[in-house]
Amino acid sequence: MDNTTPFKVSAYDENVRKVIPFYDELSEQVISVIAAHLPEHKINLLDTGCGTGTFALKALERLDIQRLTLCDPSENMLSDARTKLAGRKCEFFGFGSQDMQFENEFDVVTAIQSHHYFDRQTREKAVVNCFKALKKGGIFIYFENTAPLTETGKEILLRRLGEYQLSAGRTQEETQAHLARYGVEYFPINIKEHLQMLENTGFAACELFWHSFMQSGFYAVKG
Numbered sequence: 001m002d003n004t005t006p007f008k009v010s011a012y013d014e015n016v017r018k019v020i021p022f023y024d025e026l027s028e029q030v031i032s033v034i035a036a037h038l039p040e041h042k043i044n045l046l047d048t049g050c051g052t053g054t055f056a057l058k059a060l061e062r063l064d065i066q067r068l069t070l071c072d073p074s075e076n077m078l079s080d081a082r083t084k085l086a087g088r089k090c091e092f093f094g095f096g097s098q099d100m101q102f103e104n105e106f107d108v109v110t111a112i113q114s115h116h117y118f119d120r121q122t123r124e125k126a127v128v129n130c131f132k133a134l135k136k137g138g139i140f141i142y143f144e145n146t147a148p149l150t151e152t153g154k155e156i157l158l159r160r161l162g163e164y165q166l167s168a169g170r171t172q173e174e175t176q177a178h179l180a181r182y183g184v185e186y187f188p189i190n191i192k193e194h195l196q197m198l199e200n201t202g203f204a205a206c207e208l209f210w211h212s213f214m215q216s217g218f219y220a221v222k223g
Contacts, residue, residue, distance in 0.1 A: 012052055012080075018168040019178055021161075021213050026112055026143050027055045029210045031062050033219050034108055037139050042066040046106040046133055048097040048126075049114025053081030060088055069106070071095055097126040102133035109133050111142040113215070116186045123189075124197060131201050134222045140203070146216040147188040158182065161213055194218055 017023045034043065042064050047056050050070035059065060068089070072078050073096040082092060093100075097111055098118065109130045115123050130140045148154045158179050165175040182188070189197075191208055194216070198206035204223025208216060 012077075013054055018170050019161075019165055020113070020215060021164050022215075025212075026210075026215065026217065027058050029217055030055065030110055030112065030141050030143070031059060033141050033209060033217075034059075034063060034139070037219075037221070038107060040064075041107065043108055044106045044135075045069070046071070046102065046109045048072075048100065048109065048111050048130065050081055051077050051112075051114075053084040055110065055112055056081065056090070057084055057088075060085075067091075067106075069093070069102075071097065071100065073099075097129050098122050100126075100129040100133060102129075104132075104135050106133050107135060107138045109138070109140045111140075111144075113143050113145070115142060116144040116146075116188050119187060120189070123187075124201075127197060127201050131203065131222060136222055138222050139219055140198075140222070141217070141219045143210075143215055143217045144194070145186055145188045145214045146194065146211075147190045149190050149192070154182075157214060164213070188214070191216055 044067040045059060045065055046069045047059070048071040050056055050072045053070065056068060056070055060068065069091050070078070070081055071093045072081070073094065075094055078092050078094060097115070111130065115126055118126060134140060148157050162175050162179055165178065166172065195206050195208065195218070198218065198220040203220035205221040207219055209219055210217035
């Protein structure tokens with residue numbers, strides 16, 4: 001296991017698709033939002049919680065990236081990302097968004113499936129750091145596991161997610177172990193709480209732009 005993911009880095013990209021429905025679509029949606037917010041714009045991009053570099057590679061291929069900075073607290077993840085992005089102009093840092101100290105440097109900050117591992121205080125600190133890292137008019141885009149609004153909603157969600165994972169080839173034991181991580185190894189908050197947190201941080205425009213199963217995508221623009 002590397003960092004807080006249940007998967008070894010060598011098998012991360014393969015296995016994550018078996019537990020997150022539409023996993024590859026998350027990157028596509030982020031790229032779509034960036035392109036809509038910054039059309040024909042050279043982009044300084046910070047990808048925090050970059051994992052194995054899968055999103056960063058897509059961004060380089062699809063967007064006009066001027067500067068690409070990748071951060072992750074797992075050295076194993078960064079090592080894989082360096083291999084995947086070999087020959088590309090990138091900079092790597094071995095810390096997470098909760099420990100960043102960038103200020104007014106980036107047009108875009110992304111965090112894809114990384115902040116839900118934090119407790120509330122650490123999550124809020126991470127979001128503040130993402131806000132500080134952005135230039136005025138920059139956009140913070142992230143995906144997280146989010147909590148349903150009710151206990152009934154949570155029960156239905158976990159049943160649906162279990163059925164998805166079984167259909168994707170996971171065993172009953174693997175599926176139950178993964179579902180048992182909810183609220184123990186990751187700590188989702190609901191959509192209303194996300195939007196309120198972004199507003200409290202000081203973002204001028206805060207939006208939910210995608211939702212499926214447990215994953216929700218948000219963006220927020222620095223005024």
